[in-house]
Amino acid sequence: MVTVSLSGLSLAPIEPSDDEAVRQWYELRCSVVGADQPDDPPPCWVYERGRFRHSWSGVDKTGWLARDAGTVAGGCVLRLPTLDNLHNAEGEILVAPEHRRRGIGRALLAHLRVEATRQGRIRLVGSEVDHPLDPAAPDPAGRFATACAAVPALVETRRRLEVDSVDPAVLARLDAQARAKFQGYSLVQWVGATPQRWLDDAAYLTGRMSTDAPLDDLQWDPEVYDAARIQADDASSLARGLHMVTTAAVHSTGQLVAFTKIVGFATSSWFAGQWNTIVAPEHRGHRLGTLIKVANLRYAVAQRPELRVIDTCNADSNLHMIAINEAMGFRPHRRMAEWQLDL
Template sequence: MRIARLTPPTALGTPESAAFEELVGVLNGISVALWDSDDFVETAEEALASLRAQDYQEKIVLVAIEDDAIVGRVQASFPLDEDAETVSLLVDVAPAVRGRGIGSALLAAGEELAAEGGRRVVSAYTEHPAHTLEAGGPVVRAVAGSAGLPADAGDVRFARRHGYQLGQVERSSELLLPLPREREAGLASTADTAVGYRPVSWFGHAPDELLGAFAALKARMATDIPQDGIAVDREEWTGDRVRAQESELAARGEPLLVTAAQHLASGELAAYTEIAVPADGAKAEQYDTLVAAPHRGNRLGTLVKLHNIRELAVHAPHITRLLTWNADENVPMLAINRAFGFRLHALTGHWQKTLD
């Protein structure tokens, strides 16, 4: 087994892209084995669009090769914001070759990249579909929140064995669409109490007149969300960065549908939520949802989520499942999700390690 750096190809369907396309196939196989579905399967076009988006994150991919076949990878993502101290590692190994040290070798190579890049804090992640969570077994808990990850799960044991601590658990939740009429009516009554605000929506491209305000609001995601047990870099968001994200998601075929709440008295944006909308398939993913701290308590989370779901029915009536992710300790947002009818889909462990 050897580890080599993978260079993103300039085009697909060429000899140069063969290794990249092979890797996409391996990762899709890993995903299907984990989730027992194709929910997170990517086309080569989608994967390449994400890897090419390097203006604000440097992404380095190393692959493990055995008998001339790719059997795993580690992707290191370096935020390029000034004073950033973290790096995120995604480690994946084909199920058929696990238990032979390939994951450990990839993780060590990723940590070496982190050290060479001057990063002190390394993040890694484990995924736990709801059907794998058995009640009553031993669990590992983060410093905040009520959920725990199964202590006997292979990837949990792997993370702990390599010196990682569980900093946060995220709940992945699923909502079936359309909303039942009675539930939607109740949510609408709640949203109507958000006096002094109005919803503003766009699909794929933020209005120029709101671009700066939207960028400022997105910057608050790194400071206003729960993060008791993890180190998080502050992020600088500008209009150019918003446009870069829009371009990346458009290239993936998943433009963002956004609803923001505008404060009528000041004109500033007080809350927003996003859905990445694929052109086909039944599943969409909700990305950021944020209510800026000074505006909390005004039912804005319900307002923007309900309005965006209604917009989703207009722009993409084929979507019947919506996935979202929230920190387990984010009690107010989880309460809003329950009111909508979201149910547990999975738990994600956010693990961190400080390099010597």
């Protein structure tokens, strides 16, 4: 392990096998989430540990902890795509609340810039910690990004569904309206890894997530998926303790043409995220998106009766998907942005 000095800080890489360092990263994440997103559940230890030990396929990941006089003051992560987007890098910066406004964030960003450039990357992309809906509310992360010459390339809204407040009659109406255009399709559902028979179709659809979902000004190339990558990502997800519930639509030809996923964690099982939803272009217009989302919500609650809150995030320009989510009962919760910095 090589430790470097950075603006008075001691910066050391996080070795995946170093339980103490990984635990310190987790505790840093907990302090940041507790300060910035107090109405969210605390981070899941199983997931955070798994992020270092079970990376997504096609991504090289390195993390660092910044210490001030032996105390963890911040940390950062650099993710390098290796199968596509070879000119891009993704960065994440955390600064402990009690150590903010001391230049630590800028020092960590400078480190990420150096490392990304050294790897031949020309662009750094990062998600801003989400902030209140009120545009007049303080947004220190956004101010930091702007001051560092980053631009908000993709503006998003995180929406929240309070499961207990969902009106069953509304779901029944949405389901009936969707089924009126559902001729020639059937639904399949599973928990956990993608079944072998659907791997190729799932790979095709997952790849379209990077081309069909609005990216606005974000400069991100199409992602390359095949069956092996889907299997590897499923294995990583399970190793991170994720509880994956999927509903998909199958055309009469036997092709899987749409899917949606709700993902929970090993801890805080009352909370989950609605992740990828995609419909193959040639099968749009049949209300498949609505049908699979409604069916998957019911399926997820049946699998985890304690589920109470589901969050989902959409680009503000993704009006079609927003309309479906809001019809189900999702309501705006916080704002987000994907920031882009040319190196």
